Every structure is written in structure tokens, then in C-alpha cells.
Amino acid sequence: MGSSALHPNSLDERYRPVFWDTWDASMAELPLITQQRNTTKQVERGSEIIAGVATVPVVAEGGEITRFTPQQGNEYSFTQRTYKLGFSITEEFREDDLWNQVSDYFRIQAAIMANTVKSTLYNHYNRAFDSAYPMSYNSTEMCSTAQPLAGGGTTSNHIATNADMTETSVEALVQLLVDSTNADGVYVAQTPSKLLHASANWGQGRRLTQSTTTTLQGTGASGNAINALGAYNIVPHFSPYLSDANAFFVMADEAPVVLYWRIPLTKYEPTVDPDTRAWNYDVRARWISGPLTWRTIAGSPGA
Numbered sequence: 001m002g003s004s005a006l007h008p009n010s011l012d013e014r015y016r017p018v019f020w021d022t023w024d025a026s027m028a029e030l031p032l033i034t035q036q037r038n039t040t041k042q043v044e045r046g047s048e049i050i051a052g053v054a055t056v057p058v059v060a061e062g063g064e065i066t067r068f069t070p071q072q073g074n075e076y077s078f079t080q081r082t083y084k085l086g087f088s089i090t091e092e093f094r095e096d097d098l099w100n101q102v103s104d105y106f107r108i109q110a111a112i113m114a115n116t117v118k119s120t121l122y123n124h125y126n127r128a129f130d131s132a133y134p135m136s137y138n139s140t141e142m143c144s145t146a147q148p149l150a151g152g153g154t155t156s157n158h159i160a161t162n163a164d165m166t167e168t169s170v171e172a173l174v175q176l177l178v179d180s181t182n183a184d185g186v187y188v189a190q191t192p193s194k195l196l197h198a199s200a201n202w203g204q205g206r207r208l209t210q211s212t213t214t215t216l217q218g219t220g221a222s223g224n225a226i227n228a229l230g231a232y233n234i235v236p237h238f239s240p241y242l243s244d245a246n247a248f249f250v251m252a253d254e255a256p257v258v259l260y261w262r263i264p265l266t267k268y269e270p271t272v273d274p275d276t277r278a279w280n281y282d283v284r285a286r287w288i289s290g291p292l293t294w295r296t297i298a299g300s301p302g303a
Helices: 008-026 091-096 102-126 167-178 199-210
Strands: 035-038 043-050 071-079 081-089 194-198 235-239 248-251 257-267 279-291 297-300
Touching: 008 102, 008 257, 071 279, 081 102, 102 257, 102 279, 167 248, 167 297, 194 199, 199 235
Parallel strands: 035 257, 194 235
Antiparallel strands: 043 071, 081 279, 194 248, 248 297, 257 279
8 A cells, every 4th residue: 555545644745845845936036026015904005205395495594494294195005815726636646646746736736826926916017008007006007208296297217219128228218217206306216227028038138238348239339339238237037927028127126016915825734525535735825916116117118
């Protein structure tokens, strides 16, 4: 008689690391595309503070202090969602496992949960230029040529003329990111650190960020000219989850998308169906994600 039949629970303990190893490996890229935060709230709310002034007034000697009353600015709200997934394995399958497939059940279950998280996160970038999916924060798309400022006027984190990913267009996004301001118009000193794009352009992304000489040879630039993007340690990151092969983004260290974990991924102890004696393996998580700010990203949808 096989060891699984003698000690059925040992099967679960043996393959538990398979589940978590798959989950951890699949989620390793998340710090590049999202801020992960834990929360105890069903609804996560927040807002920015508007000081109402961008520079300190000059006063004469002995003059009075000019006082301002900060106001609550744009708000955001995220309501938690619950995700559940279960696999059922027959009693005989557990006992025999003729094709050594039980471990694949655990691996696939973790991969499906990770795929759900990543698909949702990357979808915010896929919708970054779509006015049909505005941010909760200020009702504009995540990358817009008209991000409203509380003090009046607008600013942009969307390239002025849509262009494909080249040295010139990435430089333009770097400028937009560096020029980011808060609601009062104070520069917030964003430093470009990531170039996010589709997997179709993985080679171009590496050339643009890792080359020391310009990639614009033959278009008026000397072959010995430097690649100005080398001024920043920009890391190229490509993903098949980005649906538009032409879209690309320059981002700061802090990603614009937030992921709030209400209940992290939980793998329940297996249960047995009283009628069929099948073993049920269930997992559950509660989380929500969404764009939190436009100030740490600048993008182009491509030409």
C-alpha cells in the first residue's frame, strides 16, 4: 500500500511548499508595478491636503505671519473584493496519484490566484489612457494631458504627441515625470527608475536603458554621442500582461497603483465531502487595487 494511503495528511504537507513557492515566484514582480499595503478596513479612503500656497510670503521686519488654512483635496475610495477558488480531488486520486499530478493541482491553484492579482494590476496600466476608466482620485485617466491642479490650471503626464518607444520619446516622459507637482504647484522631485512596456519590445527597452551610446545613430546624432537616459538607473520591465505593444511608461520608485490586502492569500486545511469522500482544497483572499496617483508615472500609448 502506498504511503499516501497510509498517511493521507502527509500528502498535503508534502505539497504545501509547492503551492507557496509557486505563489512567491509568481508575485515577485509586484513591487515594480504596485504599492502593497495591509488594511483592516472594508473601504479604504484617503485624500490629499491642499495648502493653498506654493511659496512662503516675504514679510517686513516685525511683520505679521500670513496664515493659510489647508483644505482637503481630491479623495479616493477603494472597496474590498473577495476571491475564492477550490479544487476537488477524489479519494482514489489521492490514494493512487498514478501520474504524479497531485503536486500540479497545488501549483496550478497558486498560479491561477497569482494570475488573477497580476491581471487586475496590469489592467490599470492597460486602461491608463482610456477616459472610460477614470481614477477614483480625480476623475481623469491615469495618464492625461490635463491633470487638474487644485490651485487652478492643469498639468500633464501624457506625452504631448503620441509616439512609439524611442530614445527621444522616453526622454520626453522623463521630463514630464521630473516636472510633476503637487496640487499647489510644488515640485515633488520624482526620479525616473523604471521603464514599463509590453514584452514585444523587450529588446528595445533594454537598448534604451542599458546602452551608454545613443541609439539615434543615423538620424543626425553622432555615433559617439552618449545616451542621456544613462543619467538615471532606469530598469526596463516588460510583461505579457500589457495588451498594447506600443504603450510604454516611465515610473518613479513608488508605483502609481496601490494594492490593499484585507486578507492575504489563505490556504485552508483540506476538507472531505461527506457524500463522495472527495478532498476539497480551497483558497481565499480579499484585496482591492486601483490607481492612487498620476504623479509617479508618465506614459505614451504609442504612435
